[in-house]
Amino acid sequence: MTDSRKSKLSFEILGDLAVSLAAAVCLFCLLVFLALHIADSFVYSQNIEMTDIDLDYMTSRIFSLGAIISVLVFVMLFLFLLGQRLSYIPKIAKGIEALHSGEEHTVPVEGNDELGDLARSINYLSETQKRVRAEEAALQSEKEELIRSLSHDIRTPLTSIMSYSELLTSGDLPEAERRNYLELIRKKSLQIKELTDILLDGGARKLERFDDARLLFCQLVDEFESSLEDDFSIEAKVTLSPFAGNFDVRELQRVFDNLSSNIRKYADRQSSVAISLSLAEGKLTLSQENRIRADIEKSESYGIGLKSIKRIAGLYGGSACVEEEHGIFRITVVFTDFS
Amino acid sequence: MLTSLDLLVIAFMAITALSLLAALLMFLIRNKTVRRVSLYIVSALALYLAAMGFYIALYGFVGQALIALLAGAAAIGAVVLDIIGAKKGLDRLSLASRICAAAALVIGFINAIS
Numbered sequence: 319m320t321d322s323r324k325s326k327l328s329f330e331i332l333g334d335l336a337v338s339l340a341a342a343v344c345l346f347c348l349l350v351f352l353a354l355h356i357a358d359s360f361v362y363s364q365n366i367e368m369t370d371i372d373l374d375y376m377t378s379r380i381f382s383l384g385a386i387i388s389v390l391v392f393v394m395l396f397l398f399l400l401g402q403r404l405s406y407i408p409k410i411a412k413g414i415e416a417l418h419s420g421e422e423h424t425v426p427v428e429g430n431d432e433l434g435d436l437a438r439s440i441n442y443l444s445e446t447q448k449r450v451r452a453e454e455a456a457l458q459s460e461k462e463e464l465i466r467s468l469s470h471d472i473r474t475p476l477t478s479i480m481s482y483s484e485l486l487t488s489g490d491l492p493e494a495e496r497r498n499y500l501e502l503i504r505k506k507s508l509q510i511k512e513l514t515d516i517l518l519d520g521g522a523r524k525l526e527r528f529d530d531a532r533l534l535f536c537q538l539v540d541e542f543e544s545s546l547e548d549d550f551s552i553e554a555k556v557t558l559s560p561f562a563g564n565f566d567v568r569e570l571q572r573v574f575d576n577l578s579s580n581i582r583k584y585a586d587r588q589s590s591v592a593i594s595l596s597l598a599e600g601k602l603t604l605s606q607e608n609r610i611r612a613d614i615e616k617s618e619s620y621g622i623g624l625k626s627i628k629r630i631a632g633l634y635g636g637s638a639c640v641e642e643e644h645g646i647f648r649i650t651v652v653f654t655d656f657s
Numbered sequence: 658m659l660t661s662l663d664l665l666v667i668a669f670m671a672i673t674a675l676s677l678l679a680a681l682l683m684f685l686i687r688n689k690t691v692r693r694v695s696l697y698i699v700s701a702l703a704l705y706l707a708a709m710g711f712y713i714a715l716y717g718f719v720g721q722a723l724i725a726l727l728a729g730a731a732a733i734g735a736v737v738l739d740i741i742g743a744k745k746g747l748d749r750l751s752l753a754s755r756i757c758a759a760a761a762l763v764i765g766f767i768n769a770i771s
Binding site: 337341344345348349352353356357360361376379380383384387388390391394395398399402405 | 662663665666667669670671673674677678681682685686687688691770
């Protein structure tokens, strides 16, 4: 809310001058009038006879004294009032200093003149500076999170490439199996390339329209199963009717890679791993459940994969909910905005 | 050499000027310390004028003596109100104390002069 009655500092100082002058004039009149009255009363009560010269002399002294005292009162009053106005300037200067050094500081806003406007502007600049700093910090944090998340996600296909390369170099393998592993290495290399492209593009999305996204998700679940079936028993349940949607395949691959990476690190190999996909009321729900290994050691990268899944689910207007209870790990990822 | 009349006039003018200045500062200045000091000066002057008026009116002018007493009580009341207002942080009490002190000063002044 702004007050439309703006005043100028010069007019306010003139106002103070006028008040001081009026007070001094009133005081002069009062002093002279009453002093003359007191002098007359004194002379009368003391039966003093005064000549005209004496009277004139007394009157002129009263006038002079009255004038001197009035001038003194005028000067003192005006100095007090001016000092009051000017004492605001150091407060404003303190605000400017704080702004310069980047500290948080609010200048008290007094009056509706140029100094008050200056104080308001300084406060606005200080608020803006604070907001910009916060936005910068948030952007920096987001950038670091993206780098951390992508680095973690790159590690999963890289680990697969290393495993398959070791298998290829280990011994005699049938030609079909060798070709299969080479194909997997090629796919994982492409995946790493796409992830580094995301890193270089600053996280830009590449949404593609799928007329039947069910096929895409079935393929992702199949790849998920095949990456884990050597070490785990997988129970997959996909109950999807044909549906259309816009998806970034790289993002979905990262979700499944993070799930499989966590299973490899933390799931109990003696128990089965369950994964299910369903579509209801426009919400695509991906659930995964496994028993947690008793002897896990949480590494530095613990939680980064889950954070990445949550972030990707957020990009589709959804969420990821993680529960760990009685040795069972359960994650439910919901995608809502993909049409 | 100053005569007794000169001294009387000088004293009267000084008290009047000081009273007016203190009263104006009490209302115009925002600084709480200056306001407080001005209030105490005004109350002290009001008390002095009330005492002077009471002394002058003591032998024969009962009405004036009562007015002088009233002015003195108002001056003391103003100081008490200001102290209470400062402790409780009530600005209204502070304003009331200033008005009370100014009224005591004016009444005491007029009573003493008349």
